[in-house]
Each structure stands twice: as C-alpha cells, then as structure tokens.
Amino acid sequence: xxxxNENNGSEYIAVKAQTSGVQVIGMTRGSDTRPHHTEQLDxxxxxxxxFTDKTSxxxxxxxxxxxxxxxxxxxEKYNKEQK
Numbered sequence: 001x002x003x004x005n006e007n008n009g010s011e012y013i014a015v016k017a018q019t020s021g022v023q024v025i026g027m028t029r030g031s032d033t034r035p036h037h038t039e040q041l042d043x044x045x046x047x048x049x050x051f052t053d054k055t056s057x058x059x060x061x062x063x064x065x066x067x068x069x070x071x072x073x074x075x076e077k078y079n080k081e082q083k
Contacts, residue, residue, distance in 0.1 A: 010050050010051050010052055011050070011051045011068075011069065012048060012049065012050050012051075013048070013049055013051075013058065013066055013067060013068045014046055014047070014048045014049075014066070014067040015041065015046065015047045015048075015049065015060060015064050015065070015066050015067075016044070016045070016046045016064060016065045016066075016067070017041035017042060017043055017044060017045050017046075017062065017063070017064050018043065018062075018063040018064055018065060018074075019043050019062060019063040019077075020041075020042045020043045021040065021041075021042075021062055022040070022041040022045075022060065022061065022062035022063065022064045023038060023039070023040055023041075023059075023060070023061040023062060024038070024039045024040075024041065024047055024049065024058065024059075024060055024064075025037070025038050025058065025059040025060075025061070026038075026049065026054075026055045026057075026058055027055065027056060027057045027058065027059060028054060028055070028056065029053070029054060029055070029056035030056075033056065033057070035059075036054065036055070037055075041062075041064070060075045061075075061077075062075065062077050063075065063076055063077055
C-alpha cells in the first residue's frame with residue numbers, strides 16, 4: 001500500500017453531534033460551489049474531516065461541537081421563531 005503525501009498540509013476538523021440528525025456537508029472548490037458529500041450524525045457520533053483540493057468548505061447543520069486548530073465552536077439548530 002502506497003501512502004500519498006498529497007494532502008499532508010491540509011487542515012482537519014472534528015465534528016461531534018450533540019443531538020441526532022446533525023448534517024455535515026462538504027462543499028466543492030471553484031466557481032461552481034456545490035455539495036459533494038453529506039453525512040448525518042447521531043447523538044455522540046464524531047466525524048473527522050479534511051480540507052482538500054476538492055473540499056473548500058464544510059457546512060454543519062444542527063447541534064454540534066466543532067473542534068478546529070482555532071478552538072471549539074458550537075453550532076446550534078436554527079429556530080425561525082428566535083428572530
């Protein structure tokens with residue numbers, strides 16, 4: 001098995017679902033940004049993702065803790081009535 005060094009310098013994030021139904025969406029790079037991969041997490045599940053040549057951003061929907069090199073960020077489920 002050959003190990004590629006193609007993405008060794010890429011950033012990683014970890015997402016830990018605080019409730020079931022958290023969606024994690026990888027978005028493409030380029031002039032036509034669109035979803036290319038979606039995962040749904042149950043309460044307590046963890047997903048580790050990497051920014052790559054294909055993935056330029058990651059969108060998280062639902063209650064989750066996001067662990068990055070900048071610290072921990074908590075996302076919340078959007079409630080339209082909280083405006």
